Amino acid sequence: MKYISTRGNAPVLSFEEAMLSGLARDGGLYVPQNIPQMSANDIAALAGQPYEEIAFRVMKPFVGDCFSDSELMDAITTAYASFGHAARAPLVQLGPNHHLLELFHGPTLAFKDFAMQLIGQLFQKALARRGEQVTIVGATSGDTGSAAIEAFRGLDAANVFILFPNGRVSEVQRRQMTTPVEANVHAIAMEGTFDTCQAMLKDMFNDFEFRDGVKLAGVNSINWARVLAQVVYYFSAATSLGAPHRKISFTVPTGNFGDIFAGYIAKRMGLPIDRLVIATNRNDILHRAINTGRYDTDQVFPTITPSMDIEVSSNFERALFDAYDRDGAAVAQLMGEMKQGGFGISQGALQALRAHFDSGRSSDEQTSATIQSFFAATGEVLCPHSAVGVKVAEEHLGSSPMVTLATAHPAKFPDAVEAAMGLRPALPRWLADLFDRDERVTEMPNDLQLMKSLVRERIAL
Ligand SMILES: Cc1ncc(COP(=O)(O)O)c(C=O)c1O
Numbered sequence: 378m379k380y381i382s383t384r385g386n387a388p389v390l391s392f393e394e395a396m397l398s399g400l401a402r403d404g405g406l407y408v409p410q411n412i413p414q415m416s417a418n419d420i421a422a423l424a425g426q427p428y429e430e431i432a433f434r435v436m437k438p439f440v441g442d443c444f445s446d447s448e449l450m451d452a453i454t455t456a457y458a459s460f461g462h463a464a465r466a467p468l469v470q471l472g473p474n475h476h477l478l479e480l481f482h483g484p485t486l487a488f489k490d491f492a493m494q495l496i497g498q499l500f501q502k503a504l505a506r507r508g509e510q511v512t513i514v515g516a517t518s519g520d521t522g523s524a525a526i527e528a529f530r531g532l533d534a535a536n537v538f539i540l541f542p543n544g545r546v547s548e549v550q551r552r553q554m555t556t557p558v559e560a561n562v563h564a565i566a567m568e569g570t571f572d573t574c575q576a577m578l579k580d581m582f583n584d585f586e587f588r589d590g591v592k593l594a595g596v597n598s599i600n601w602a603r604v605l606a607q608v609v610y611y612f613s614a615a616t617s618l619g620a621p622h623r624k625i626s627f628t629v630p631t632g633n634f635g636d637i638f639a640g641y642i643a644k645r646m647g648l649p650i651d652r653l654v655i656a657t658n659r660n661d662i663l664h665r666a667i668n669t670g671r672y673d674t675d676q677v678f679p680t681i682t683p684s685m686d687i688e689v690s691s692n693f694e695r696a697l698f699d700a701y702d703r704d705g706a707a708v709a710q711l712m713g714e715m716k717q718g719g720f721g722i723s724q725g726a727l728q729a730l731r732a733h734f735d736s737g738r739s740s741d742e743q744t745s746a747t748i749q750s751f752f753a754a755t756g757e758v759l760c761p762h763s764a765v766g767v768k769v770a771e772e773h774l775g776s777s778p779m780v781t782l783a784t785a786h787p788a789k790f791p792d793a794v795e796a797a798m799g800l801r802p803a804l805p806r807w808l809a810d811l812f813d814r815d816e817r818v819t820e821m822p823n824d825l826q827l828m829k830s831l832v833r834e835r836i837a838l
């Protein structure tokens with residue numbers, strides 16, 4: 378299996394090369410050259426299998442011969458061994474036709490653990506084989522950062538720098554990033570929003586002297602391996618609910634578009650997905666784009682769903698690449714226009730997007746009301762991000778069963794949850810002393826030169 382860039386002008390890579398590279402050298406994102414297909418029989422055979430077996434069967438064709446079967450299975454098994462639920466991604470019924478896919482049973486309590494725990498294992502195997510060390514820089518609005526730190530803390534082969542927007546993550550999220558004691562972990566509180574952090578990260582990748590000098594690697598969903606690992610739970614959920622014999626819809630709380638893009642890949646592989654519903658908060662650029670055909674950036678408003686406070690939604694580029702019939706030059710042109718404030722989506726591409734995606738939005742007030750009403754009706758305590766999904770999903774219920782992705786544990790956002798329903802969710806046992814631990818964090822302005830100097834200094838180059 379080979380990987381090509383969405384901007385059509387970067388080397389074609391293997392799975393392992395794409396995983397270790399992060400951003401393509403033309404600024405684009407790697408995608409598989411072809412999407413492997415699963416037949417109805419292949420999909421039916423997944424029903425009732427352990428999550429690890431489903432992960433292996435779904436991911437293997439994308440990985441090719443970069444990892445042997447036993448290496449891949451070993452990585453998968455180790456990755457999910459620490460999850461606090463035997464099903465890994467259990468389904469809970471919210472209503473007659475509405476189910477919640479709980480993706481927060483991993484070590485850092487967010488869906489990011491599904492991919493990050495796995496790529497931590499795959500990075501270790503690949504780097505050990507190559508005898509290489511890398512510098513991982515990640516941008517986060519809260520959850521990617523803590524998951525990456527958890528997956529890579531203490532490894533000799535990787536230094537991890539996590540840029541988060543100062544004051545714009547929850548206190549639990551911040552402490553998850555600032556309290557690990559391992560010397561290879563560097564939490565950086567940056568001036569600006571998540572978009573500022575992500576733009577800084579992409580600028581670092583686009584500076585080849587720096588990129589090659591520090592052996593830069595990325596673990597945001599710009600990394601294809603992140604998206605791939607997230608494809609798996611669409612298969613596990615859909616087959617539990619009767620796929621391939623009936624269609625299933627999914628609603629996904631969305632920011633950087635990685636999670637819902639994984640659903641789109643599942644559909645392209647043959648999983649009978651009816652609708653993929655993009656659920657946004659007040660920062661509703663994707664909802665507006667699907668509705669109007671204009672992707673116009675605005676300011677980013679802080680909300681009670683900080684992980685989704687994103688305007689420059691990185692993986693939307695991957696969806697556009699397909700919607701523009703894989704025309705890399707067209708995508709490069711749109712991404713250039715986005716830097717000037719926005720772009721229009723052609724009628725053909727918009728139709729192609731609308732063939733798969735619906736969208737909706739939830740204000741903070743609606744999100745709080747949803748936490749409150751679903752707790753009263755079902756006893757399920759929703760994190761605010763998951764509540765955005767549930768609210769939007771309820772507006773899109775149809776004939777096929779709807780699955781809403783519960784992307785984080787409510788205890789990561791205790792203030793918002795308490796304000797909504799009057800009860801403060803408790804952190805699990807292994808994080809119970811989080812507020813007693815010492816924090817270690819470096820505050821930085823939005824200055825690329827200073828950031829590059831800091832990284833170089835810390836890795837002592
Ligand atoms: C809790 C939570 N929900 C939803 C999202 C949005 O996911 P994505 O960025 O893949 O669209 C994020 C951030 O990624 C998140 O941390």
Ligand SMILES: N[C@@H](CCOP(=O)(O)O)C(=O)O
Pocket residue numbers: 516517518519520521522571596597598599632633635684685691
């Ligand atoms: N919400 C994310 C933003 C980064 O997303 P990623 O999937 O591209 O890593 C976060 O929690 O950091």
